[in-house]
Amino acid sequence: MSAPEPVFEAPWHAQVFALTVHLNESGRFEWSDWAERFGATLQRHGVGKELNGGEDYFNAWLETLETYLAETGDADTALVNQTRDAWEKAYLSTQHGQPVTLE
Amino acid sequence: MPHDHSDHDHPHALLPSDPALRVKALETILTRKGLIDPAALDEIIETYETKIGPRNGAHVVARAWLEPDFRAALLRDATAVVCDLGYYGRQGEHMVAVENTAQTHNMVVCTLCSCYPWPLLGIPPGWYKSDAYRARAVREPRKVLAEFGVTLPESVAVRVWDSTAEMRYLVIPQRPEGTEGFTQAQLMDLITRDSMIGTGLAVVP
Numbered sequence: 001m002s003a004p005e006p007v008f009e010a011p012w013h014a015q016v017f018a019l020t021v022h023l024n025e026s027g028r029f030e031w032s033d034w035a036e037r038f039g040a041t042l043q044r045h046g047v048g049k050e051l052n053g054g055e056d057y058f059n060a061w062l063e064t065l066e067t068y069l070a071e072t073g074d075a076d077t078a079l080v081n082q083t084r085d086a087w088e089k090a091y092l093s094t095q096h097g098q099p100v101t102l103e
Numbered sequence: 104m105p106h107d108h109s110d111h112d113h114p115h116a117l118l119p120s121d122p123a124l125r126v127k128a129l130e131t132i133l134t135r136k137g138l139i140d141p142a143a144l145d146e147i148i149e150t151y152e153t154k155i156g157p158r159n160g161a162h163v164v165a166r167a168w169l170e171p172d173f174r175a176a177l178l179r180d181a182t183a184v185v186c187d188l189g190y191y192g193r194q195g196e197h198m199v200a201v202e203n204t205a206q207t208h209n210m211v212v213c214t215l216c217s218c219y220p221w222p223l224l225g226i227p228p229g230w231y232k233s234d235a236y237r238a239r240a241v242r243e244p245r246k247v248l249a250e251f252g253v254t255l256p257e258s259v260a261v262r263v264w265d266s267t268a269e270m271r272y273l274v275i276p277q278r279p280e281g282t283e284g285f286t287q288a289q290l291m292d293l294i295t296r297d298s299m300i301g302t303g304l305a306v307v308p
Contacts, residue, residue, distance in 0.1 A: 007152045007226045012123035017226070018147035019130060022139055031196070035268035039215035046234045053233030057217070062122050065129065075132045083128035084121075091124075094116045102131060 013058045020065055029068065038064045151226055159190050160223035160273060161294035165287045167200070168278045178202060181273065190222040198223070201264060202275040203301075208255055210248065210301030211264045211272045212240035218266035220273055224296055231300065241265065251302040274301040281308060 008014040024031050041064045045051060051060070069075040086102055094100045119127070133139040163185060167174040177184045181198040185191075198220060201209040213219065214237050219227040230236050239247050244261045248254070255261065264272040276298040282290060285308075297303030 007156075008148075009229075010120075010123070012120070012126045014148045014152070015123075015130065015144065016126045017151070018144040019126065019133070019139065021147050022143050023133075026139070028138070032268035035216055035218060042216055042234075051232075051234040053217075053229040053231065053236070057229075057232045059122060062125060066125065069129065069133075074136065074138060075129055079132055080125065080128050083131050084124045087124050087127050087131070088118065091116045091118045096114065096116050098116065100116050 009054055010058075016058060016062050016065060020061070028072070028074070034064075034068070037068060041067075151221075155222060156225035157223075157294075157296035157299065158291065159188075159225075160220070160296070160299045161291040162287075163188065163190070163200075163223060163273065164275050164294045164299060165290040167202075167275050168290055169287060174202075174275075177275070185223060185273075196220075196269055196271050198271055198273060199264075200273045200275055201262070203277045205259070205277075207260050207262055208248075208253075208301065209262050209264060209272070209274045210240060210244055211266060211274060212237060213266040214238070214241060215265075215267065218268055218271055220271040223273055224299060228296070248302065251297065253302065253304060274299050276301075276303075276305040279305050279307040 008017070020034065023029065024034060038061060041060045042051065042057070045056065045060050045063075051057060066075070066077070066080060070077045070080070083102075087100075090100050090102055118124075130139070130141065130144070134141055163177065167177050173184070177200045181200040185198050196218075201211075203209055213231075217227050217232040217237075219231065236247065241263050244263050245255065248261070266272055276294065278290075279293060282293065289308075293306040293308060295303050295306060298305045
C-alpha cells in the first residue's frame, strides 16, 4: 500500500472541521442542513475556477460556517472580524516561543 | 509581507494564515458563549487523525468476504451492522454497502459536496472533494476509472452512487483470486481505501 496521506493538510482544516462536527453533535444544526449550505458555497466558488479539494475546499467550508453562525446570531460578523484582529495583534506582540493568548 | 524573514529569526510568534485566524476567532467567541467545549474539539481531531480510517472499512469488507452471513446482513442493512461494530455514523447517516461482481462495478461520489462514510473510511482524500472528480464521476466514470488505473471490460456495467448527507456508500470490492485460506488480517491488507470508494480494486497478492 502507498504511504498514507495526512488526514488534514493544515491544522486549521482540522480545527474548522472539528468545530463544525462539534456544533452539529451538540444540536446547533442538522448535518443535512449543513451539507446543503456547504454544497451551495462550493458551487458558487466553483463557477469561476475549478476547486482542487484542498485549501479552497476548506475556505468554502469556513465561509459556510461563518455565514451560518452569523445568521443564527451565535457569532456575528463584526465580532468575528474584531476577534480575528485581536488574535493577529496577539501573535504579532508575543515573543516567539511563548504561548499566544488573547487578553 | 512583513513576515517573510527567515525561520530562525522570529522576533514574534509566527502569524497564522488569515483563515486560521478566523477559525480561532470563531472558537474564541463560541467558547466564551459556552456553546463549545475546546476539549471536545481536540478529541474530535484526535479521533479522526488516529482512530478512524480505512482500516475500519477494510475490517468490514474482510469479514464480508469471509463470512456469508455477515455479508448478507451487511447487504441487507449496513447501518445496523457497522453500528454493531462500533463504526457509528456521527452525523446519523444511513450506510449502504454495494457489492462489486463480475457484472457490475460500483463507484461512489458526492456531487453536492463531499459526503463520505467517515466512520468507515475517515476523512476523504483531496481528489474526492475536487470539482474534477465530483463533476466527472457521474458524466464519464470509465474515463475517471482509467485515470485511477482501473480499466474494466465493456461487459462490466459501472454504477455510480451519489452520496448525500443522509446516505453514504461503502463499496465491497471483489475478493482477489489466490486469497483462499487468507486470514482476516491478511485480507485487510489487500483492501485499500480507493477499492472501497470504487476508484480502485483490491490488491492482488
